[in-house]
Amino acid sequence: MLKLVRCLCIAAISLATLATSPAFAAGRTDFKVCWTIYAGWMPWGQAKTQGIVSKWAKKYGIHVDVVQLNDYVESINQYTAGKFDGCAMTNMDALTIPASGGVDSTALIVSDYSNGNDGVLIKGNGKRIVDLKGQQVNLVQFSVSHYLLARALESAHMSERDLKVVNTSDADISGAFATPAVQNAVTWNPMLADLKAHPNVTEVFDSSKIPGEIMDMMVVNTKTLQENPALGKALTGAWFEMVALMHGNSAASTDALTAMAKASGTDLANFKGQLATTALFYSPQAALDFVTNPDMPKIMARVAKFSFDHGLLGQDAKSADAVGMAFDKGVVIGNRNNVKLRFDPSYVAMAAAGKL
Template sequence: MFKLVRCLGIAAVSLATFASSPTFAAGRNDFKVCWTIYAGWMPWGEAKTQGIVSKWAKKYGINVDVVQLNDYVESINQYTAGKFDGCAMTNMDALTIPASGGVDSTALIVSDYSNGNDGVLMKGKGKQIADLKGQQVNLVQFSVSHYLLARALESAHMSERDLKVVNTSDADISGAFATPTVHNAVTWNPMLADLKSQPNVSEVFDSSKIPGEIMDMMVVNTKTLQQNPALGKALTGAWFEMIALMHTDSAASTSALTAMAKASGTDLANFKGQLSTTALFYSPQAALDFVTSPDMPKIMTRVAKFSFDHGLLGQDAKSADAVGMAFDKGVVVGNRNNVKLRFDPSYVAMAAAGKL
């Protein structure tokens, strides 16, 4: 199976809201992080399989268990509830679930962004976003697909008031699009690739038009990271060793990619296709340049506005600034007295400088 839902479910938001912030003792030796199936996160599973994670954990005198879960939203819920020290999730989900739920979280590694992995599809005569006016659009509500649609509509000087969103689960989106009554859909790979290859289907907008806005990250509990910097060093070192291996032209790279493809339920060619629309940062410096860009606060401000407009920052949120977000060079957007999401580049900077 592929990544199940890149979603901001209402149930998940509710759980996060009522979850207590976990407390962790300093000086721990054992840690757990979780991930779910998605092209950009498959390296975590392979890094565990190859012993790369355990090698880096041993270097810093700790144990790190990298656990695959089958449900994406549930993985974030478990992280938010304190069952895991870290979790792979999107930038929007990090804001709307743990951060909005009061769990101070740090984006340890921004590993990639969607660069065509998400798209808007139309059947028949529709060839541009303006053709969606007055129509129904099927998508996973409150997901990155919903966000992508909102951004697509903005590009055409339209809004969601110009159409009707029909909530459709990721498991049902392909089947729905195959019916004669569904003409428009927004989804992500691998469903996107399958649907847009069908006759008489046009992709009228995709995430490459909003580069950097849909990010994939390894998020860790801020208090745990502050008290146990060895965890940040081990995870960062393991990640970039695995990514570097993937990027080499070698038998070892092909073997690793083949294993990741199989683990995600596809073949090597299809998996490489998914990676081609995933802007993975193959070097620590590339990841560092991205996370320290002055565009980061602007992007997350836009994401916060979408989240607030759709009621995803919690019932008590009075504005899109309800949750504070911290960035490089001390930049904070939102409520400075309620900073709950931090884009901390320090560990990636260590990797870029060869100091891990």
């Protein structure tokens, strides 16, 4: 029922706002993007704090407000409803919420992929995936945590029929796992790092086992981007300046990392540990190489199948091809007449060529 309610709400909100929201007007100079706490997205907050975003926005004659929200799914819903021009989200959530809700969206920057930043946890030492059989597992239902669980079960020749998923928001997952009633959880950093630190907890599977499948992206409204390319240039320039600073060896780099650690509720050592399990693309060329890799459509086809199997592509979806997705060199998978998610490398290509 939760799935149906979520899908219906998204569709209704999207249709009602597409034509009326100022977030989709052309010729604007003021924009808003949002993000939530996660190791791979902390640079957005720091880029705002350090004035990097405002510097790049000024270069292109616009103003961009970067807003932190507390609930991840709610941030995507607000983007879908037209309250924001862009939002930091994963590849699967971009497909199942805005794209399947009818909002044509562009992955402006694929900033990294989870390389251990998402994990499946069981209380007790020496546990294995098979120990989830007959158990309840707490996670954010229909999110990448759910996808990770499905992939973990596949690796053990199991399926979701072997257990029960309990929907738990990212804001509540840590508190839930601290109670005796919750024995198993799937989550992402920084919550994952905190929960793994508890005594007698085993991580039985993590995203490093499926490299490249859980991507983190800055997603923007396609129409807004097409009518206001300055937004794409400003966001892309600001992002790569920020991550270049993070990757340096200067005192300024340490200060920036320390500030991000504090903002995410941890210390520098822990935050660096989270970054170690984030395959962050520190250069535009690295990000470009990833997003133009011929395997991208294959990965997204797998994600689309999971999404369709869980009813996340909308009530009218007849197959995993219901929503079209566009990639580099004109490659399209799914419904060519309903392309709603685009992996457009053009702005990152500009950054790689030094043309921003």
